[in-house]
Amino acid sequence: MKQTDLALPIQTPEGSTLILRPAGIAVRGAAWALDALARATVYTVCAIPLGLLGRTGFAVLMLLLFAGEWLYFAGYEAFRSGATPGKRRMGIKVVQSDGGPVSIEAALVRNLVRFADTLPFAYGAGLVSCLSSSTFQRLGDRVAGTLVVHVPQDATNSSLTLATRLTDITQRRAQGRAQRAQDEQAENSPEPERPAASLTGHEAALLLSFEERRARLHPDRQIELANLLEPLTGQRGEQALATLRANAHWLEGEA
Amino acid sequence: MSRARFVSDREASWKRLARVLNDLESRGRKSSALHAELPSLYRAVAGDLSLARHRAYGLALEERLNALSLRAYHQLHGARLGLLRRFGRFVTVGIPRAVRAEGRLMLLCSVLFWAPFILLTLAGAWAPHWVQAALPAEMAAGLDQGFGGESIQRDSQSNLMMFGHYIRNNVGIDFRTYAGGLLAGVGALFFMIFNAIVLGAAFGYSWMQGYSETFLRFVVGHGAPELWAIVVSATGGLRLGLTLIAPGRRSRRAALAEDGRRSVHLAAGAGVMTTVAAFIEAFWSANDFSLTVKLAVGGPLWVLVPAWLLFAGRRR
Numbered sequence: 146m147k148q149t150d151l152a153l154p155i156q157t158p159e160g161s162t163l164i165l166r167p168a169g170i171a172v173r174g175a176a177w178a179l180d181a182l183a184r185a186t187v188y189t190v191c192a193i194p195l196g197l198l199g200r201t202g203f204a205v206l207m208l209l210l211f212a213g214e215w216l217y218f219a220g221y222e223a224f225r226s227g228a229t230p231g232k233r234r235m236g237i238k239v240v241q242s243d244g245g246p247v248s249i250e251a252a253l254v255r256n257l258v259r260f261a262d263t264l265p266f267a268y269g270a271g272l273v274s275c276l277s278s279s280t281f282q283r284l285g286d287r288v289a290g291t292l293v294v295h296v297p298q299d300a301t302n303s304s305l306t307l308a309t310r311l312t313d314i315t316q317r318r319a320q321g322r323a324q325r326a327q328d329e330q331a332e333n334s335p336e337p338e339r340p341a342a343s344l345t346g347h348e349a350a351l352l353l354s355f356e357e358r359r360a361r362l363h364p365d366r367q368i369e370l371a372n373l374l375e376p377l378t379g380q381r382g383e384q385a386l387a388t389l390r391a392n393a394h395w396l397e398g399e400a
Numbered sequence: 401m402s403r404a405r406f407v408s409d410r411e412a413s414w415k416r417l418a419r420v421l422n423d424l425e426s427r428g429r430k431s432s433a434l435h436a437e438l439p440s441l442y443r444a445v446a447g448d449l450s451l452a453r454h455r456a457y458g459l460a461l462e463e464r465l466n467a468l469s470l471r472a473y474h475q476l477h478g479a480r481l482g483l484l485r486r487f488g489r490f491v492t493v494g495i496p497r498a499v500r501a502e503g504r505l506m507l508l509c510s511v512l513f514w515a516p517f518i519l520l521t522l523a524g525a526w527a528p529h530w531v532q533a534a535l536p537a538e539m540a541a542g543l544d545q546g547f548g549g550e551s552i553q554r555d556s557q558s559n560l561m562m563f564g565h566y567i568r569n570n571v572g573i574d575f576r577t578y579a580g581g582l583l584a585g586v587g588a589l590f591f592m593i594f595n596a597i598v599l600g601a602a603f604g605y606s607w608m609q610g611y612s613e614t615f616l617r618f619v620v621g622h623g624a625p626e627l628w629a630i631v632v633s634a635t636g637g638l639r640l641g642l643t644l645i646a647p648g649r650r651s652r653r654a655a656l657a658e659d660g661r662r663s664v665h666l667a668a669g670a671g672v673m674t675t676v677a678a679f680i681e682a683f684w685s686a687n688d689f690s691l692t693v694k695l696a697v698g699g700p701l702w703v704l705v706p707a708w709l710l711f712a713g714r715r716r
Binding site for chain 1: 582
């Protein structure tokens with residue numbers, strides 16, 4: 146089956162295969178814009194008190210501008226697990242092309258070469274490089290051997306203790322809600338019914354995914370999708386949907 | 401085994417791994433008994449991921465286990481210790497070794513830098529029209545104003561302010577020279593030779609105008625690290641460009657990644673040298689000591705910097 150999204154498999158030394166999802170230029174552009182905004186805000190906020198400090202303030206401002214131009218990206222990427230604040234907000238991070246965390250040298254070189262990416266203007270060379278690479282690598286990424294990937298969903302845990310405690314509370318509330326939803330679903334869930342034909346593993350996974358996603362789909366859409374499997378169920382409409390759900394529950398519990 | 405049974409069996413282990421990872425990510429590597437479980441938990445979840453894929457348990461479960469595995473992988477393989485010590489070793493030994501590793505390119509860049517520089521300096525005495533052609537008018541005016549009188553006049557009295565300015569300006573030049581190397585090395589050479597010409601013309605101009613002593617008193621302190629830093633960063637940039645054109649027996653992508661990470665030591669080294677030069681330039685060079693004092697302090701650097709690059713860190 147042809148793949149429609151970009152999933153990069155990597156082999157770890159432990160022998161398992163992990164999937165990375167490289168991020169495209171829209172997300173990376175948005176992250177860059179957020180970072181530019183953050184830096185501009187810091188410059189503006191600092192310029193006022195520094196302006197009052199006269200020449201010393203000017204020196205500090207110059208150093209601040211230098212740090213913002215050349216060291217901001219490299220510093221965050223090397224020491225804050227591969228993500229600047231803008232990248233963190235957009236849910237992406239920098240990793241090495243073998244899947245491991247980005248090293249200091251790699252973070253430094255990819256951001257020094259950033260200057261070449263901005264030529265001839267507005268990241269022209271970088272855009273061309275991203276679009277011609279199979280993994281959206283700009284020039285800095287190619288030279289450093291890094292990738293910018295989406296952060297896997299489960300990894301969005303905050304690092305502050307207070308926030309973790311809050312997450313616990315909301316998690317418990319959500320669990321209560323989930324429990325109620327589960328009970329509701331248990332009432333609505335149909336009797337498990339074996340599929341009319343034997344399915345390959347991939348097809349079984351599709352059915353399970355359909356049952357998982359079902360709640361987020363409009364009822365008409367659910368029926369539309371169920372109709373596609375008429376050769377399997379021999380039914381259309383609400384009946385087909387019910388049969389498919391029954392099949393999915395059979396696969397879940399007894400396959 | 402059904403998916404429901406699989407999940408209920410293994411959920412406890414995954415939750416435990418998530419707890420260990422949260423702890424590691426928030427509190428760092430302060431050792432704790434909890435962290436000792438990471439390797440075995442990681443192997444377990446990697447095995448579960450393979451099982452889930454093989455038995456086609458659905459995308460949601462695979463994504464969740466994939467995310468857990470990736471986080472654990474990063475924690476296991478991301479150790480970085482002793483940053484300050486590493487930096488110290490980099491400055492004393494790492495930069496010269498990186499420079500010598502690119503010995504031939506360094507030689508080429510040295511020649512391409514010092515030749516125009518020395519030629520234009522000498523032109524100040526013997527062929528002044530070259531100096532006038534090479535030196536921009538504003539720079540000539542600035543030199544006249546700064547060094548034309550008896551003592552060194554710097555337009556701003558604040559040393560700290562000039563330090564900030566020099567850092568931003570000069571280190572920026574080095575980094576741009578390095579990055580310019582990607583344009584088949586041409587960018588790096590262009591920046592370097594351009595700087596060599598202009599700086600040499602400045603020297604020559606001061607000779608031409610007759611205040612070379614005042615000018616020398618200013619530049620002799622910081623000249624060595626600053627000028628050699630330009631050569632080093634151009635060497636790094638040239639390395640990048642050459643790898644792009646001639647990757648040898650490796651694929652272009654692999655060659656660039658390998659050489660890129662090695663050549664960044666040169667760029668960082670140039671940055672360090674220029675920072676030192678900026679420090680000297682800002683806080684020492686503008687002081688109005690006599691030529692003898694300035695030579696006594698700054699002269700040794702002209703010997704030390706090349707000696708450091710040539711000999712420091714050589715293994716017997």
